[in-house]
Amino acid sequence: MTAETVILAGYAAGLRFEDIPPEVVARAKDCIADTVAAVVFGHDLPWSAFVPADQYTVKLEGAELVGYQSVVIGSVRDPYIIRQIDEWLARLQDKIRSRVRDIYRDELRDNEYVLNVHVYGKNGTMGALEPVSNASPHELCLLFEVTAPTQEVATSIASITRHQALHLPIPEWSGLITALAAPFSPAYLERGPVYRFNVNHVVEVDDPLEMFRIEHVEVGS
C-alpha cells in the first residue's frame, strides 16, 4: 500500500464510532438502506448481473471543517454599476482585503479567509460554467460569502464587506453613493461551521476485514 493509503487506512481503522457526529451516522444509515433497497429491487431484473472484481476494495470518503461562514445579501439597480460589475467587484475585493489587513494585521493573513461573491442575474447559478457573457439585466443580486477561522471573524469581515460595498464609488457619480440595497438589518447572516469533501480514495485491501475492528459481545445468558 502507498503511504497515503496507509495514513487513510489508519484514520479509518482508528476512528471510534462515538466520534462520528449523529447526522453523519443517520446519513450513512440512509445510504446503506438505499443501496440495499436498490440491490433487492434490481437483483433479478433481466439486465442485472453480479460482477465480482478481481481486487477487493474499500471506498473512503471524508469531509473536513473549512471554517465559519457569514453571508451578506444585497442588490444593485444602478445601470452604471451593473455595466461595470466585474471591475467594481474587483475594486471591492481590494478594499475589503486592505481594510481587513488594517484591522487584523498579523492576526489574520490574506489566505486565512475566503471571500466569494455570487452574482445572480449574471452567472449566479452556473458560475464558471456559464456560457452567456453578454446578458444585460436591469438588476443584480449579490451574495457575499465570507469564510473565516471563527464565526466572530467571519461576521466582522461580512460587516466590513457590507460597509465597503455600500459606498464604493464609481467614476460616473461624484460624492458619496449608496450602491447596495440590503433587505436585512443587520445585513449579515451567520451560517455557522461549513465543511468540504477532502477524502476520495479507494483502498486495495489484502483482506476485506483488515480495516475493521470487530468486537464480539455476549448478551443474555
Next chain:
Amino acid sequence: MTKLAELASLIRSKNAGPFQLTFDVMFDDRERYERVRASGRISAATIAKAYGVREADVMFFFVDNALAIKASIPRPVFQGDLGDPDGHGGQQYAPLMDIDI
C-alpha cells in the same frame, strides 16, 4: 432547425458524486432520439464547447436501449466547497436546451 429542448422529453443535470456533474437527455420515442443521434450535433465536443471544458474531460454516451444521451464533466467547484453555486448540480443543463438539431 429544432432546438434539442423541443425534441427531448427531459434534459437534466445532477451530481455524479461530489466531483462530477452529469447530464441526461432523454426521449419519449425512438424516432426523435435517432434524429438527434444522426444529426451529429451533440457529442463530447458539443458538451466541451457548451461548458468551456476540455473535450478529453468529457465522458459521453449514446444509450440506445434507454433512448437517452449521457454526458459527464468535472465540477469546476467540488460539491459543497466554498463558492459552489449549485449544491445539487440541478440547474446546470440550460446551455444544452438551445443546441440546434
